Amino acid sequence: MLKIEGLRAGYGAAEVLRGVSLSAEPGEITVLMGRNGAGKTTLMKAIMGLVKTSGRIELDGTDLAALPPHQVPRQGVGYVPQGRRLFAELSVAENLEMGLGAGPAQGRAATREEMLELFPRLRERLHQRAGTLSGGEQQMLATARALCLKPKLLLLDEPTEGLQPSMIGAIRQVMVTMRDRGLAVLLVEQRIEAVLELADRVSVIEMGRNAEDFSRAALSGAEGRLRARLGV
Amino acid sequence: MDFGPYLMLAMLEGAVLAAVLALMASGLSLVFGVMRVVNVAHGEFYMLGAVVAWAVTTLLGAGPVLNFVAALIVAPLVVGAMAAAADMVILKRLNYDPERTIVATIGLLYILQQLTLMTYGADARPVVAPFNERIALPWVEWGDKGLSFYFPWGLSTTSYKLFVIAAAVVLIAALKLFMAKTRAGLIMRATQGDREMATAFGVPVERVYALVFGGGAALAALAGVLIVPIQQAHYLMGGDALLLSFIVVIIGGLGSLSGTIVAAILIGLSDGIISVFFTPTLAKMIATLAVALVLVFRPQGLFGGTSR
Structure with a gap:
């Protein structure tokens, strides 16, 4: 599905990713972890073509890095960025x-209807300006907006950051639902307990390089090591 | 003439200016709103609209109506295409950097102006209005013998001036509808809100920018075509128009279309009234003072949201 190899990326002269490899498979939640500044968000942006990159980013055999950035979503990549960034x-x-x-x-009408079923709160607010929604509603909208393009790969960058516990549960539930429908989910998440609950695989990056990977099986016994890696 | 009819005459003159200004400033506001580019060459697109209108009517040589309709179609298309080309050749290479594009559009201003001087020349040339009947306007007054209804001497306008006002209203309403209701308008507003996220949702931002820059220039050119039967085409006519457009856009709030329209009406009417009763120079002084006050007390403009 998604296969990243030797990815380098950065802003201007500052290189943030220094040769990262990563993969994500359909029907799995792959969690990307790392300390602040490790390059998690840059990796997400690199997949979307929003930063300058070198290396391969392959989705079902298509090299995303070779496409103009606006073509990336059309390959079936939905992006829920950090801070939601609604219009x-x-x-x-x-x-x-x-x-x-x-x-x-x-099938756009059907997809839209499906999203409003999934997030009934949005139906009540259809004609409201997105900027006036509460934090949780904004997160729902950001998630629904990405799911609207019928992605096969869903990128979520800290989707539960700053949300109330009830909202966190709802967003997690959507991620699980999407995984069970066969989407490949790539999630940046910092809360260990969420990672232990959701992750099928975990990749930790440090200073723009791969540090350690954990499989689902290895994860339960590795909580201490994970905490040490993240310094929490 | 009494004060009342005189004031009405001044307001009519002001309304023509307001109409043309609203069209032109909408283009400037659109370009700044979507692209964050301060287009200093905007006045030259207005001038080119007038010059191309002259060229089209001269080359075609048909009747005044047909000539004018042709100019109204051809001039915005030609000027818009030139602007879109300038966007792709110049602004895109600067990566739409807000500071560098100001310098680049200043350069574009002089290139367009001097090329016009070299080809079209320094003369002001007229375009015949498609229709220009004088319309006497009635006035109602409460006098000694009750309500009286008469046509004061000198209180008149022309059918063409009324047409300019109506055309501007229709065009601006169409622009607002286009931005609010069409898919292209939605894409422009999304790009205005967040360029990167628009890209992440499949918007070819550079193509949108070229269209917006071309569209903004086409609006200025339309204003130029509408004004040329009243004012004549001259290679320096863009300067004053640019100044007034900036005044309008700043007072209205950069990037806010509604604010731009309200400010254009405000500035146009006050310019008309002050010019008629006092002097045009005083009108410009007051408009400039208004900008200064807005910048001091409400820098985001009357209708501008919080700046990003």
């Missing part, structure tokens, strides 16, 4: 419309 001046409906527009032309 704040646009309505909820228009934000969803932006997601639908990046997906397949067929």
Whole structure:
């Protein structure tokens, strides 16, 4: 599915990723961990083509890094960025419309309806400006917007950061649902207990390089080592 | 003429200016809003609109109506295409950096202006209005013998001036509808909100920018075509228009279309009234003072949201 090899990326002269390899498979949640500044968000942006990269980023055999950035979502990559980054001046409906527009032309009405079933709160707020939603609602919208393009790979960058516990549960539930539907989920997450609960695989990066990988089986006994890696 | 009819005449003159200004400033505001580019060459696109209108009417040589309709279609297309080309050749290479694009558009201003001087020349040339009937306007007054209704001498306008006002209203309403209701408008607003996220949702941002820059220039060119039967085409006519557009856009709030329209009406009307009763110079002084006050007390403009 997603196969990243020897990825280097950065901003201007500052190199953030120094040869990272990573893979994500359908029906699995792959969690990307690392301390602040390790390059987790840069890795997400690199997949989306939003930073300059070298190395291979392959999705089902297509080299994403060779495509113009706006073509990346059309390969089936949905992105829920850190801080949500909704189109704040646009309505909820228009934000969803932006997601639908990046997906397949067929079945948009059905996809939209499906998202409103999944997040009923958004239906009540359809004509409200996205910037006026509560934090949890914004996260729902950011997630729904990415799912609107019918992704096969879903990127989530700290989706539960700063949310109330009830919202955290709802967002996690959606991730599990999407995994069970066969999506490949790549998640940046810092809370160990969430990682232990959700992850099928964990990759830890340090200073822009791979540090250690854990399989689901290895994870339960490795909590101490994980904490040590992250310094928490 | 009494004060009342005189004031109405001044307001009508002001309304024509307001109409043209609203069109032109909407283009400037659109470009700044979506691209964060301060287009100093915007006045030259207005001038080119007028010059191309002259060229089209001269080359075509048909009747005034047909000539004018052709100019109204051809000028925005030609000027818009030139602007889109300038975007792709110049602004894209600067990566739309806000500071460097200011310098680049200053350069573009002089290139366009001097090329016009070299080809079109230094003369002001007229374009015949498609229709220009004088319309006397009635005035109602409460006098000694009750309500009286008469046509004061000198209180008149032309059908063409009314047409300019109506055309600007229709075009701006169409622009607002386009931005609010169409998919292209949605994409432009999304790009305005967050360029990177727009890319992450499949928007080819550079193509959108070229279209927006071309579209903004086309709006200025339309304003130029509309004004040329009243004002004549001249290679330096972009300067004043640019200044007033900036005043309008700053007062209205950079990037806010509604604010731009309200400010254009405000500045246009006050310019008309002050010019008629006092002097045009005083009108410009007051407008500039208004900008200074807005910048001091409400830097985001009357309608501008919080700046990013």
